[in-house]
Amino acid sequence: MDDSDHHRAGFETYARTGAARRQLLAAVTPTDGTERVEPRRADGRVVATAIDADRPVPRYERTTVDGYAVRAGDTFGASERSPASLRVTDTVRAGTATRVHTGSELPAGADAVVPAEATDRAGGDLAVFEAVPEGRNVKAVGEDVAEGQRLFEPGRRLRPSDLGLVRAVGHGPVEVYDRPRASVVPTGEGIVESDPATGETVETNGRTVAQYIERWGGEATRREVVSGGADAVRAAVERDLDHDVVVTIGGTSVGERDIVPDVVASLGEVFVHGVALAPGRSAALGAVDGTPVVMLPGPPVGCIVGAVQFLRPALAALGHASPTPHPTTEARLTRKVPSEPGVRTFARVTVEGDGEGTRTATPTRTEGAGALSSVALADGWVVVREEREGYAADEAVAVEEWEGCA
Structure with a gap:
C-alpha cells in the first residue's frame, strides 16, 4: 500500500502521513523577504545569497x-x-x-x-x-580556503562553525531569508493561563508549539485561547492570514465542539482531516487565501507529534531550507511495541546504556495522546511505520531524538 492509500477507522478516511505532508508542502510558498545580518547574529539563519571567501585562509604562510x-x-x-x-x-x-x-x-x-x-x-x-x-x-597561503572560493550556497542553514569560517574569510554581514512568521491559536473551553479551577486546564500546547517554532527557525506569535464558537475561531484565523502559516490547536476531532476544520473549510480549503498517525489522528491541514493552516489536535502528545510531522517541514519549506534528519540512537527494546497496521505509530522510550556501547530502549507509552509526561520524560521515540505490526522485545530499533534537532 502506497502513501496515496487511506486507512479507514473512526474518521471516514485517514490519509497516510507521507501523502498528507506532501499536500501541505504543495500549498507552501517560500518567503521572499531577506535581510543582512552580522555573522554573530546569523546562527540558524538560512543563506539567501551565496557566500564567497573575501580573503584566503591562511592569509600568510x-x-x-x-x-x-x-x-x-x-x-x-x-x-x-x-x-x-x-x-x-x-x-x-x-x-x-x-x-x-x-x-x-x-x-x-x-x-x-x-x-x-x-x-x-x-x-x-x-x-x-x-x-x-x-x-x-x-x-601555504589559501591552503584551507582560497580567495573567492564558494563557501555556502543559498538554502544552507548556518551553524556556529559556519559562522566562524565566515569571519575567518573576512566576510561582513550575510544575506539571509526572513524567518517564517507563524501564528499559534489555541482553542477550547476551560483553558486558562494559570491557576486552574476544578474543570479547567492550564494552557500548555500553545506555549510548547510556539517554542518549537522558534527552535525550528520561525517567529511565533502566540495568541490567547479562542473560545466561544465558530465566529470567534473564524475571526482568529482571518486576523492572522498575514502570517506565513497559521497553526490552530484543538477542536479537530469529531465532537460537537470540534469546529476548527469546518471553519477553515468555510474560509478556504481543508485537504486533509484525519491522518493515520498515532497519536495525532485528528490532525487537519488546509489553506486560506494562500496561507497554509496546520490544525493540530488538542491532546498534548498528539499535538507535538503533529507539529513535528507537519509544521516543522512546512516551516523549513517556507524558509527555503530542508529539515535536517533527526539524530538517532540504535538500541534494543526491553519489551514489545505494538502497532496497528496502516498507522504510523510513535512510541515514546527512555534509553539506557551499559557504558560499553550497548543501549536499551524502554517504552514509556505506546498509546494515548494526552500524557504529556510520556514525552517530557522520554529520550526519544521509536517510529513504527505503516507496513509493520509493531516491534518485538529485544529487536534493534532506531530511537529518534526528535527534540534535539532544529
Whole structure:
C-alpha cells in the first residue's frame, strides 16, 4: 500500500502521513523577504545569497608546530648520528634558524620548520637531528580556503562553525531569508493561563508549539485561547492570514465542539482531516487565501507529534531550507511495541546504556495522546511505520531524538 492509500477507522478516511505532508508542502510558498545580518547574529539563519571567501585562509604562510624556521636545504642529511649545525638568529639565511611558534608567520627566507623536539639548542648554536623537505610543517597561503572560493550556497542553514569560517574569510554581514512568521491559536473551553479551577486546564500546547517554532527557525506569535464558537475561531484565523502559516490547536476531532476544520473549510480549503498517525489522528491541514493552516489536535502528545510531522517541514519549506534528519540512537527494546497496521505509530522510550556501547530502549507509552509526561520524560521515540505490526522485545530499533534537532 502506497502513501496515496487511506486507512479507514473512526474518521471516514485517514490519509497516510507521507501523502498528507506532501499536500501541505504543495500549498507552501517560500518567503521572499531577506535581510543582512552580522555573522554573530546569523546562527540558524538560512543563506539567501551565496557566500564567497573575501580573503584566503591562511592569509600568510603559517607554521604548524613549535620549532625553528629554516631553509630546508640546510637540513639535508641531518640525523641523530650526524646533526646539522645552525646558528639561531632573528632572520633566516644560509646556515641560520629562527625560533617560531605554532600559528606564527613563516619568516622571510625560510621554507620549512624543524620541530623543537628534533633539535638541541645550546646558546646560539642549534643541532638539528631531522631533515625536513621544503614546505614541511608550513601551511601555504589559501591552503584551507582560497580567495573567492564558494563557501555556502543559498538554502544552507548556518551553524556556529559556519559562522566562524565566515569571519575567518573576512566576510561582513550575510544575506539571509526572513524567518517564517507563524501564528499559534489555541482553542477550547476551560483553558486558562494559570491557576486552574476544578474543570479547567492550564494552557500548555500553545506555549510548547510556539517554542518549537522558534527552535525550528520561525517567529511565533502566540495568541490567547479562542473560545466561544465558530465566529470567534473564524475571526482568529482571518486576523492572522498575514502570517506565513497559521497553526490552530484543538477542536479537530469529531465532537460537537470540534469546529476548527469546518471553519477553515468555510474560509478556504481543508485537504486533509484525519491522518493515520498515532497519536495525532485528528490532525487537519488546509489553506486560506494562500496561507497554509496546520490544525493540530488538542491532546498534548498528539499535538507535538503533529507539529513535528507537519509544521516543522512546512516551516523549513517556507524558509527555503530542508529539515535536517533527526539524530538517532540504535538500541534494543526491553519489551514489545505494538502497532496497528496502516498507522504510523510513535512510541515514546527512555534509553539506557551499559557504558560499553550497548543501549536499551524502554517504552514509556505506546498509546494515548494526552500524557504529556510520556514525552517530557522520554529520550526519544521509536517510529513504527505503516507496513509493520509493531516491534518485538529485544529487536534493534532506531530511537529518534526528535527534540534535539532544529
